[in-house]
Amino acid sequence: MxxxxxxxxxxxxxxxxxxDHLDLEVPAEGLTVLxxxxxxxxxxxxxxxxxxxxxxxxxxxxRGADVAQLDPCALRRRVxxxxxxxxxxxxxxxxxxxxxxxxxxxxxxxxxxxVALDEGFLGRDARELSGGEQQRxxxxxxxxxxxxxxxxxxxxxxxxxxxxxxLEELVAGLAAAGHPVLWVTxxxxxxxxxxxxxxxxxxxxxx
Amino acid sequence: xxxxxxxxxxxxxxxxxxxxxxxxxxxxxxxGRALLWAAARALVQLAAIGVVLGxxxxxxxxxxxxxxxxVVMVGFAAWTTSRRxxxxxxxxxLALAAYSASVVVTLAxxxxxxxxxxxxxxxVPLAGLVVGNSLAATVLxxxxxxxxxxxxxxxxxxRLALGMTSEQAAAPVVxxxxxxxxxxQVETTKAVGIVFLPGAMVGLILAGAxxxxxxxxxxxxxxxVLGSVATTTAVVALGVRRLAFSPDHRLVLPARAPDSRxx
Numbered sequence: 001m002x003x004x005x006x007x008x009x010x011x012x013x014x015x016x017x018x019x020d021h022l023d024l025e026v027p028a029e030g031l032t033v034l035x036x037x038x039x040x041x042x043x044x045x046x047x048x049x050x051x052x053x054x055x056x057x058x059x060x061x062x063r064g065a066d067v068a069q070l071d072p073c074a075l076r077r078r079v080x081x082x083x084x085x086x087x088x089x090x091x092x093x094x095x096x097x098x099x100x101x102x103x104x105x106x107x108x109x110x111x112x113x114x115v116a117l118d119e120g121f122l123g124r125d126a127r128e129l130s131g132g133e134q135q136r137x138x139x140x141x142x143x144x145x146x147x148x149x150x151x152x153x154x155x156x157x158x159x160x161x162x163x164x165x166x167l168e169e170l171v172a173g174l175a176a177a178g179h180p181v182l183w184v185t186x187x188x189x190x191x192x193x194x195x196x197x198x199x200x201x202x203x204x205x206x207x
Numbered sequence: 208x209x210x211x212x213x214x215x216x217x218x219x220x221x222x223x224x225x226x227x228x229x230x231x232x233x234x235x236x237x238x239g240r241a242l243l244w245a246a247a248r249a250l251v252q253l254a255a256i257g258v259v260l261g262x263x264x265x266x267x268x269x270x271x272x273x274x275x276x277x278v279v280m281v282g283f284a285a286w287t288t289s290r291r292x293x294x295x296x297x298x299x300x301l302a303l304a305a306y307s308a309s310v311v312v313t314l315a316x317x318x319x320x321x322x323x324x325x326x327x328x329x330x331v332p333l334a335g336l337v338v339g340n341s342l343a344a345t346v347l348x349x350x351x352x353x354x355x356x357x358x359x360x361x362x363x364x365x366r367l368a369l370g371m372t373s374e375q376a377a378a379p380v381v382x383x384x385x386x387x388x389x390x391x392q393v394e395t396t397k398a399v400g401i402v403f404l405p406g407a408m409v410g411l412i413l414a415g416a417x418x419x420x421x422x423x424x425x426x427x428x429x430x431x432v433l434g435s436v437a438t439t440t441a442v443v444a445l446g447v448r449r450l451a452f453s454p455d456h457r458l459v460l461p462a463r464a465p466d467s468r469x470x
Binding site: 050051052053054072073074076077080081083085087089090099100101138141142144145 | 361365369456
């Protein structure tokens with residue numbers, strides 16, 4: 001059973017059709033890369049998967065269940081998301097992880113360890129970290145809810161080359177360890193580096 | 208002896224407007240017309256309210272007319288608010304609810320606890336104080352909240368994506384908007400007496416009242432204003448938050464300038 005399945009999904013925004021009768025399957029294992037030209041609705045697909053957006057028509061399923069029938073907050077804890085630009089909350093790294101439910105230092109340190117940051121970062125001001133560190137902290141924060149799957153929305157577009165590679169390796173490691181990942185990108189070289197499976201919106205649209 | 212300016216005195220005070228207009232012309236501020244218009248409007252509006260108050264406060268006028276006047280004030284304030292903050296969704300009904308709640312709460316305390324006796328002479332000016340002093344804060348909290356939710360969209364959605372409810376996800380933005388709207392009133396309340404003498408007290412003292420009595424009235428008025436500002440901002444903030452999110456915890460406030468903000 002795919003981790004995410006979109007059936008005949010249509011999304012309109014401000015009168016324009018963003019997704020037109022889209023069918024898409026995301027395999028339940030490994031890292032699936034979603035590509036497509038700018039404006040093709042890649043981010044829209046991700047936001048449908050954790051119900052930050054609902055389709056105008058069609059069905060979105062998470063592990064076979066219609067997401068419209070699931071409690072949205074519970075669904076989002078099961079489906080972590082990393083945004084295009086880092087989204088640190090005000091306060092320390094510890095505060096950020098606590099906001100996601102990791103409110104003891106041992107657990108917070110373990111989460112930081114999973115994203116290759118040491119526990120010395122706990123007391124640091126989240127907004128003072130480098131872009132790459134912020135994005136890794138955001139990944140750790142997303143992992144704090146114990147998600148089964150992960151959505152990455154061009155998560156490295158604001159990062160330099162080294163920080164990009166680090167995040168790619170971390171997320172690929174999570175995918176290999178059994179967390180299916182849906183990663184949106186328009187960077188073809190990145191697709192070659194990380195993809196276990198590929199989906200393209202250019203192909204799926206315009207039926 | 209009470210100090211009441213005669214007609215000649217008022218004309219003399221008008222000289223100060225001429226000074227302001229003269230300064231504007233000398234400095235090329237281009238405010239001459241606006242100053243004259245504002246002065247003329249104040250004259251007409253105050254003359255009109257003087258007539259209305261005269262009628263309302265007359266011995267044989269039933270209290271019902273005073274209550275009707277309060278309703279008109281609330282409606283007018285809500286309309287003014289909606290014109291000054293058109294970008295805030297649902298602002299007209301929200302402002303109506305906010306001013307009504309504020310009038311009910313504050314007047315219930317003032318009259319219920321016997322701070323003032325309930326008469327046309329107390330009802331109309333106190334209700335006016337509540338509504339008038341809440342207006343700026345009400346506009347401000349609505350605008351700041353919409354602005355904040357739009358500018359901090361990524362942060363709010365990141366919180367939602369962690370499984371927070373819309374209430375939890377919006378909390379930092381709501382807190383900042385309410386603080387911004389309340390701080391000027393809090394600062395005013397702190398500075399009162401030291402930096403400036405507020406209107407009610409100045410009026411009473413000019414009219415010949417005992418300063419100690421004027422202080423008591425002014426204190427009641429300031430607490431009243433603080434309470435009403437807090438009430439209206441809370442109602443508007445909670446209302447805007449409800450309208451900005453769907454029941455299934457999605458941010459549905461339309462983005463104002465998505466192309467300039469997102470690359």
